[in-house]
Amino acid sequence: MTTLNRYWTPSAQPLPAWPEPDTFELREAPIPTPGPGQALTRTIYVSLDPYQWGYKKRGVEPPGAPCHARTVAQVVESRMEGFAPGDLVFNTNGWAEYGLMGEGVARPSYMIPRKLDPRQGRVSQAVGVLGMLGLTAYAGMILQADPQPGETAVVSAASGGVGQIAGQLARLRGARVVGIAGREEKCRFVVDELGFDACVSHLSPTFPQDLKAAAPAGVDVYFENVGGAVFDAVLPLFNKGARMTICGLIAHYGDAEGTDARADLMARGEPVFRDRNVTVRDLFVGDYVAGHHDAFLADMSLWVASGKVRYLEDIRQGLETIPAAFAEMLRGGNFGKMLVRVAEDPTL
Ligand SMILES: NC(=O)c1ccc[n+]([C@@H]2O[C@H](COP(=O)([O-])OP(=O)(O)OC[C@H]3O[C@@H](n4cnc5c(N)ncnc54)[C@H](OP(=O)(O)O)[C@@H]3O)[C@@H](O)[C@H]2O)c1
Known part of the structure; x- marks a missing residue:
């Protein structure tokens, strides 16, 4: 197994109005080791969303850190209660091949890591219609x-x-x-x-x-x-x-x-x-997570399973494609919800 984690980070400040091909650079760092209460996860799907450009323009992300994103990942090693190797999870690894979740790992307060049940729908949908x-x-x-x-x-x-x-x-x-x-x-x-x-x-x-x-x-x-x-x-x-x-x-x-x-x-x-x-x-979705997420998920998973709600994904392949896919989405080039598969999805 490789010991390096590849990830994208903004290459230069100030940022342009809209992302250009050279706005991001691919870096490598050692794969992090989970501390007490943490788990190491390998990213499967990276969700690309328009708000991520706002994060960068407002300087929300620490310089040099992987670009923020919601992800679907698989637990590789766990010191986090309730999570075991092989578990599929929703978390926030960002534009990176690996990431930690759990105690002390920075994330927006309402993006709470959770275990995914593939019987509830395709796991990619955890950053989409079921997320x-x-x-x-x-x-x-x-x-x-x-x-x-x-x-x-x-x-x-x-x-x-x-x-x-x-x-x-x-x-x-x-x-x-x-x-x-x-x-x-x-x-x-x-x-x-x-x-x-x-x-x-x-x-x-x-x-x-x-x-x-x-x-x-x-x-x-x-x-x-x-x-x-x-x-x-x-x-x-x-x-x-x-x-x-x-x-x-x-x-x-x-x-x-x-x-x-x-x-x-x-x-x-x-x-x-x-x-x-x-x-x-x-509307700010974070305001609705605590009070409505569970009822929403129960309703929506039934609607999706029964075909009452249909849902199109635009899935690109490979970590390398992220910056171009992101720029394309902001210009209307996506057809459906934009996400990038960066590792094999074991449920397919
Ligand atoms: N309030 C919240 O909590 C919250 C949460 C999630 C998302 N959002 C917001 O929801 C909106 C949709 O997000 P999404 O993730 O579903 O993205 P998306 O709709 O999948 O992708 C963006 C789409 O916006 C359209 N677009 C881009 N520039 C445009 C322009 N100048 N004029 C008209 N249309 C333009 C394009 O579609 P066409 O090719 O059809 O023009 C593009 O495909 C975004 O504004 C996002 O920030 C808000």
Whole structure:
């Protein structure tokens, strides 16, 4: 067995607006040894998510450390109670082949390592529909926006990790669902495979008119993943009493430091929000883990197993592909939830 751990870390500061091919460098270090209360795990899947760019731009990660990411991994050696070699786990190894979990290992407080049960669904889904992404969609769509039968719900980045789930949950609630996505094949997938009622492309020169035509009764629920021109097209369509959940504003993740995309969006929307009594809620998935994760997982694993919720993954192969896959995702190049397999998945 090798004794080296390969991992990606940002190569230079300041970071560019959006990641470039030379933004990250591959480094090697000895594989860490688990201390008391810790386990060494080997990464199988690395989840690539837009918020990771925000982490880097805000300097959340210690310099030189592996880039943060949620991962699916397998325990190699354990001094951690309840975890044994061979166990499959959800944890946060980052863009790295190996990582420690357990006592004293830094991680966001709500990303709690847990053992995975492959009978509950494909283990890759623990960083997707059966993990934080699914909970994000569930919290934003079901718990916050609460679509009613016959209402119109609009979801942006509709074929992506969160968007595809959020839209299907609104459908399960009996709403009419309109997706917004980029390429035509994404729009076709959202309608033909996921069962959305319509999907329009934000790349079309007639996008605002297309959206209006796809939502002839106006918009009662808007699940916002994007911001920018996409938000501007939705804004005039809000009905009285509409609910908007701000899940993310990916179009602004490359904005210059010091700009406040959310404040700007609220200022642009304010006259309509006030006039039509639109409720706007912010969403942070970490707020829902303690109170809702178990109920969510019970519901969602049944919906996925029964085919009521379908879920597309865009899985790339090999640690080397991570920076390019990450940059591609931020530019709309992913088709489904983006993740990278860095070691063999023993459940396949
Ligand atoms: N609030 C929370 O706690 C929480 C948790 C998880 C995720 N999020 C947020 O949820 C959103 C979706 O995340 P995800 O992981 O599911 O990513 P994703 O949707 O799988 O991937 C990002 C997608 O965003 C779209 N996009 C990128 N730039 C765009 C632009 N300028 N205009 C329009 N669309 C653009 C692209 O899709 P198209 O090709 O279709 O344009 C791209 O594929 C992000 O904003 C993320 O930060 C929030």
